[in-house]
Structures are given as C-alpha cells and as structure tokens.
Amino acid sequence: MANPIIEFKNISKKYDDTPVLKKIDFEIESGKFYTLLGPSGSGKTTILRMIAGFEDPTSGEILFEGKRIDLTPANKRPINTIFQDYALFPHLNVSQNIAFGLELKKMSKTDIQAKVAESLRMVQLSGYENREIDALSGGQKQRIAIARAIANEPKVLLLDEPLSALDHKLRKEMQVELRALQQRLGITFIFVTHDQEEALALSDQIFVMNDGRILQSGTPVDIYDEPINHFVADFIGESNIVPGTMTADYLVHFDHKDFECVDAGMRPNEPVEIVIRPEDLDITSADKGKMQVTVDSQLFRGVDYQITGHDADDHEWTINSIHQTTVGAQVGLVFDPEDIHIMRFGEDEETFDARLDSYEE
Amino acid sequence: MEMQKKSFFMVPYLAWIALFVVAPMALILYQSLFDITGHFTFSNYTSYLESTTYLKMTFNSIWYAFLITFFTLLISYPTAYLLNRLKNKRLWLLLIILPTWINLLLKTYAFIGLFSQNGSVNDFLRFVGAGSHQILFTDFSFIFVASYIEIPFMILPIFNSLDEINPSLINASRDLGASAWQTFKRVIVPLTMPGVKSGFQAVFIPSLSLFMITRLIGGNRVITLGTAIEEHFLVTQNWGMGSTIGVILIIAMFVVMFLTRERKSKGGQSR
Ligand SMILES: Nc1ncnc2c1ncn2[C@@H]1O[C@H](COP(=O)(O)OP(=O)(O)OP(=O)(O)O)[C@@H](O)[C@H]1O
Numbered sequence: 001m002a003n004p005i006i007e008f009k010n011i012s013k014k015y016d017d018t019p020v021l022k023k024i025d026f027e028i029e030s031g032k033f034y035t036l037l038g039p040s041g042s043g044k045t046t047i048l049r050m051i052a053g054f055e056d057p058t059s060g061e062i063l064f065e066g067k068r069i070d071l072t073p074a075n076k077r078p079i080n081t082i083f084q085d086y087a088l089f090p091h092l093n094v095s096q097n098i099a100f101g102l103e104l105k106k107m108s109k110t111d112i113q114a115k116v117a118e119s120l121r122m123v124q125l126s127g128y129e130n131r132e133i134d135a136l137s138g139g140q141k142q143r144i145a146i147a148r149a150i151a152n153e154p155k156v157l158l159l160d161e162p163l164s165a166l167d168h169k170l171r172k173e174m175q176v177e178l179r180a181l182q183q184r185l186g187i188t189f190i191f192v193t194h195d196q197e198e199a200l201a202l203s204d205q206i207f208v209m210n211d212g213r214i215l216q217s218g219t220p221v222d223i224y225d226e227p228i229n230h231f232v233a234d235f236i237g238e239s240n241i242v243p244g245t246m247t248a249d250y251l252v253h254f255d256h257k258d259f260e261c262v263d264a265g266m267r268p269n270e271p272v273e274i275v276i277r278p279e280d281l282d283i284t285s286a287d288k289g290k291m292q293v294t295v296d297s298q299l300f301r302g303v304d305y306q307i308t309g310h311d312a313d314d315h316e317w318t319i320n321s322i323h324q325t326t327v328g329a330q331v332g333l334v335f336d337p338e339d340i341h342i343m344r345f346g347e348d349e350e351t352f353d354a355r356l357d358s359y360e361e
Numbered sequence: 362m363e364m365q366k367k368s369f370f371m372v373p374y375l376a377w378i379a380l381f382v383v384a385p386m387a388l389i390l391y392q393s394l395f396d397i398t399g400h401f402t403f404s405n406y407t408s409y410l411e412s413t414t415y416l417k418m419t420f421n422s423i424w425y426a427f428l429i430t431f432f433t434l435l436i437s438y439p440t441a442y443l444l445n446r447l448k449n450k451r452l453w454l455l456l457i458i459l460p461t462w463i464n465l466l467l468k469t470y471a472f473i474g475l476f477s478q479n480g481s482v483n484d485f486l487r488f489v490g491a492g493s494h495q496i497l498f499t500d501f502s503f504i505f506v507a508s509y510i511e512i513p514f515m516i517l518p519i520f521n522s523l524d525e526i527n528p529s530l531i532n533a534s535r536d537l538g539a540s541a542w543q544t545f546k547r548v549i550v551p552l553t554m555p556g557v558k559s560g561f562q563a564v565f566i567p568s569l570s571l572f573m574i575t576r577l578i579g580g581n582r583v584i585t586l587g588t589a590i591e592e593h594f595l596v597t598q599n600w601g602m603g604s605t606i607g608v609i610l611i612i613a614m615f616v617v618m619f620l621t622r623e624r625k626s627k628g629g630q631s632r
C-alpha cells in the first residue's frame with residue numbers, strides 16, 4: 001500500500017465501560033472513496049467522530065500522514081465533516097456559511113468571494129449566495145453543507161449518512177454527484193452508511209462493521225462475491241446461505257450431493273456454509289436441475305420475478321429469474337461452480353485472505 | 362367554518378386584551394389630560410417637558426434600569442452557560458428559579474436585615490476588622506438588590522436559547538477550524554441573541570418603574586419614574602401628572618420593545 005493518509009492502530013473505545021469499538025485497525029489511502037458499512041450501533045459514527053476529533057480513543061493511536069493526530073484538537077485537523085443533519089448555521093446565509101472556515105483562515109475578502117462562488121458552482125447552486133438557510137430545501141441544504149466543507153480544501157472529507165434524509169430519487173442523484181465530485185477533487189472521502197446498495201455503488205473500498213469490529217474490508221466486488229461470513233453475506237445483498245461440508249478441495253457437499261466448486265484450503269469434511277446469490281440461480285425443469293426445490297411464492301418486481309422455494313431439507317431458497325413459474329410446482333435449479341461461495345465458521349479476515357492467496361492464481 | 366372556529370377561540374384573548382391592556386392604557390391617557398382641578402389641559406405634558414426635575418428623573422430611571430440590566434446580564438449569561446453544561450441542568454435551573462416564588466416584599470425586607478448597620482454583612486465586616494459601613498440606602502445596595510431580584514428572569518430565556526442550540530452546530534464550527542473562543546463568538550452568542558433580547562425586555566422594562574426597592578433599599582435617594590408615579594397618586598393626589606408619567610413610561614416600554622424586537626438579519630426571508 002502507498003503511504004496511508006489515515007491509520008487506526010489498535011483503537012478501542014469505551015463509554016462507561018461499555019466497549020463500542022474493539023481493537024480497530026485499518027489504513028486509508030489518499031484519494032479514494034471509502035465506506036464504513038454496518039448496522040445501527042456498530043460504531044461507524046464513533047470512528048468518524050474520532051477522525052474528526054470530537055471523540056478520543058480509549059486506547060490506541062490514530063495517525064495522519066504518518067504522524068499522531070489523536071491529540072490534535074478538531075479545529076487543527078485538515079479534515080472536514082458533512083453532518084447528518086447538515087449543521088448549517090441558521091444565523092448566517094449561504095455565502096456566510098461557506099465563508100465561515102475561510103474567514104477563520106484570514107483569507108482576503110476577494111479570495112473568499114471567489115472561493116464561495118467556486119464551491120457553489122461545484123454543487124450546482126450558483127447564485128444562491130444570499131439565500132437564508134431556512135429558505136433551502138433538504139437537497140439544497142445537503143449541497144451547501146458539501147460546498148462549505150470543500151471550500152476549506154480538506155485532505156479528508158467525512159460524510160456521516162449524508163443522504164439518509166433525502167427521498168429515493170434525490171438520493172440516487174446525489175450518489176452520482178458525490179462520486180463524481182470525489183473523483184474530480186481527488187479528496188479522500190470516508191462515507192458512512194447502513195445502506196449496502198449505496199456502499200456498493202459509491203465506494204473504492206468498503207469496511208463492513210458489526211458490533212464494534214471491522215469484519216471485512218475490500219472492494220465492493222470482493223465483498224459481494226466473497227463474503228467472509230454469514231453476517232457479511234447476509235448484510236451485503238440478498239443471499240441463500242445453507243449449511244454443508246467440504247468433502248475435499250473444490251468439492252462441497254450439500255442437499256445430499258457433492259457439487260463442484262472453486263474454493264479450497266479447508267480440512268476434509270469441515271462443516272461450512274454455502275452462499276449462492278439469487279441472481280446466480282436459474283430455473284429449469286426438475287429433472288434437468290442440479291437440485292430441486294418446491295416453489296412457495298412468486299413476486300413480480302418489474303425487471304424479474306423473485307421466487308422463493310424450499311428444498312428437501314426445508315432450507316429456503318430465493319431465486320431471481322426472468323422466467324415465470326407456478327407456485328407449488330417442483331423446479332430444478334442450475335448454477336455454475338464459480339457461483340458457489342464457501343464460508344468457514346469463525347474465520348477472521350487475515351486467515352481468509354491467506355487461504356484465498358494460497359490457491360488462487 | 363375554520364375561520365369562525367378560530368375567531369371563537371380568540372374571544373377570551375381579545376376580552377383579556379381589551380379589559381386589562383387597552384382599557385387601562387386608555388384610562389391613563391385620559392387621566393393625563395386633566396389637571397388637578399379636573400380641567401381638560403395639555404399642561405401636564407408641557408410641565409413635564411419643561412421641568413428639569415422630571416427630565417432628570419426620567420434620565421435616572423433609564424440609567425439605573427440600564428445599570429441593573431447590565432449587571433444582571435453580566436452575571437446571568439455565564440451562569441446560564443455553565444448551567445447548560447451541567448448534568449442535571451433542569452434541576453439546577455429550578456433551584457435558581459425557586460426564589461422568584463417568594464414574595465418580593467419578603468426578599469426586600471430580608472436584604473434590609475442583611476445590609477443594615479446591625480445586619481449580618483456589617484457583623485462580618487466588623488469581625489474581619491474592616492469596620493462597619495453604610496450599605497443600605499446607597500446606589501450600590503439598590504442596584505445589587507434589584508439585580509438579585511431580576512436575575513432569574515434573565516437566566517431563564519438565555520438558558521433556553523442555549524439549550525436549543527443544536528450540538529452539531531458547535532461541532533461544525535470546530536470542524537471548520539474555529540477555536541472554542543471563536544465558536545463562542547461566532548456561533549453561540551449570535552444564536553443566543555433572541556434569549557438575551559427577551560431577558561433584556563424582561564428586566565429593563567420592569568426596572569424602569571421600580572418603586573418599592575428604591576424606597577426600602579435605595580432610601581429614596583434614587584427617584585425613578587415609578588417612585589414619582591406612586592408619589593403623585595398616593596401623596597400629592599395629582600392623578601393627572603401621575604398618569605402623564607405613566608404615559609411616558611408606556612412609551613419608553615414600546616421603544617425598548619421596538620429596539621429589541623426579533624429581526625431576521627438580512628435577505629428579507631421571513632421565518
Ligand atoms: N456518547 C455516548 N455515550 C454512550 N454510548 C454511546 C455514545 N455515543 C455512542 N454510543 C454507543 O456506541 C455505539 C456505537 O454508536 P455509533 O453512533 O458509532 O453507531 P453507528 O454505527 O453510527 O449507528 P447508526 O447507524 O445508528 O448511526 C452504540 O451502541 C451507541 O449506543
């Protein structure tokens with residue numbers, strides 16, 4: 001990895017003896033879009049607040065460009081935050097809000113004016129200089145908050161669920177804009193969300209968190225295709241997860257049969273979990289399928305049907321198919337060996353990565 | 362239908378305003394236009410404006426009200442600020458509000474006890490060897506007691522406006538590079554201005570017409586408009602002149618209300 005801009009070293013955080021973060025270690029590379037993804041209460045905001053300087057770690061070190069930063073007060077860090085509730089100053093108008101940080105830096109009036117105009121242009125709100133904050137819509141407030149942060153030219157921009165208050169359509173638009181903005185500015189973004197779709201769409205790197213720990217980090221494709229455990233598989237997208245055993249390398253046993261797969265490096269007959277994504281399953285006639293399920297329900301969703309069924313052991317299966325079927329019918333399922341992903345119980349990220357490296361390429 | 366309902370609920374309010382606000386003010390205005398013998402005249406106003414005593418009295422009232430408000434604010438703002446950072450802030454606030462439930466006269470007499478020649482304060486001063494002092498019937502004691510009585514009315518609105526500040530605004534200010542002091546100056550003070558203004562109104566306006574404390578604590582050394590009104594109504598029986606001063610006071614109150622009214626800075630957007 002190139003020189004990381006931010007490093008967490010063995011960071012723990014407790015609130016009155018309740019551990020909230022448990023030995024967090026990660027590195028953030030400059031210029032990329034990172035996402036902290038996890039369910040409510042997993043500690044995402046706490047991590048962000050520590051980077052910003054609003055919270056101190058109970059133990060561990062935070063490095064910024066190789067130097068310790070966890071003792072530096074928030075106002076001295078070259079980092080800006082976009083708050084979930086925007087936190088625009090209600091007693092100042094749009095341009096005064098954007099100029100807030102610039103005035104503190106003793107920038108000249110003309111420079112400030114130019115910078116305000118430039119920032120507004122970036123978020124496509126040119127001409128809004130004299131608007132009062134009260135007179136802005138939610139989406140506009142969002143953009144002003146972004147403009148206010150980027151006007152300071154931070155090295156890192158922290159975004160805590162910045163889109164959660166917006167309606168679906170605006171949210172999608174802002175996702176595209178945020179991504180474009182990040183690429184244009186080249187600033188490191190650290191984005192917090194509990195929306196997995198948003199994380200997959202925006203990020204270069206995702207950290208999946210649960211219960212104060214980072215469970216897995218990687219590119220969206222890595223995490224989607226090769227989730228490390230049940231939690232990650234379930235949290236990132238829809239998935240079918242059934243128990244099985246590893247007969248041998250590249251051979252997994254479930255539904256009373258052995259199936260060819262692309263995973264290896266486990267003990268013989270080790271109990272494992274099998275993940276197959278619903279979109280990787282295709283429906284065929286019962287006799288042609290690799291396995292058989294009985295259809296329980298069928299839901300038309302516009303682009304495809306979401307079909308649920310159960311196998312002989314009563315494990316539930318979800319299939320996304322463009323072909324229609326009938327409820328109650330027995331159908332066959334087909335899939336390729338690479339569609340099967342195997343997860344071991346209790347494997348941590350390090351051994352997982354090492355095992356993958358041992359047989360891949 | 363909606364409109365009718367609304368106007369129906371307005372009835373008690375309007376009746377209240379008519380009976381207890383408009384009618385008394387109209388009566389005062391009416392009274393002020395008669396001299397002591399009951400003849401219609403503007404002489405009360407002309408003599409008010411021509412008399413240096415009255416003008417000086419008016420100036421005195423405003424000056425002392427200003428001093429009282431100033432010292433009250435000086436003590437109340439930091440107090441409200443510190444209260445707001447405490448864990449059980451509502452409880453602490455209640456303890457400060459508590460003395461306002463005690464009758465004003467009682468509190469005033471308590472101070473006479475404290476400040477008199479044989480009072481606790483002088484006892485203490487003598488004990489530490491500082492000798493006894495004339496505390497009662499001085500400007501100091503007058504302003505001190507008046508401020509003491511008014512402080513809760515200043516703390517409460519300031520406390521509320523501090524309480525309403527969204528904590529993420531403070532974080533945002535720090536995040537944008539402001540030190541604690543800059544955050545206080547640029548974010549906290551402007552956002553608590555409405556509270557300061559209501560506190561100013563709640564303290565300055567009543568202070569203009571103080572009369573009991575001026576007599577009991579100030580020893581009538583400070584004659585304010587309030588004292589003058591009392592004097593005219595109860596002693597000289599010149600109701601016309603008393604009402605004229607009352608009208609002046611009412612005008613002063615409106616002026617203060619106007620100067621401290623809620624304003625949206627600029628841009629003209631209404632809330
Ligand atoms: N000031 C605090 N005092 C005590 N506990 C706290 C405090 N702040 C956060 N916590 C606890 O720390 C845990 C992590 O909180 P955090 O805000 O980081 O979660 P999150 O992942 O951002 O969740 P969400 O998606 O709901 O915003 C939660 O269990 C929360 O209750």
Ligand SMILES: [Mg+2]
Nearest residue numbers: 044045046160
């Ligand atoms: Mg959060």
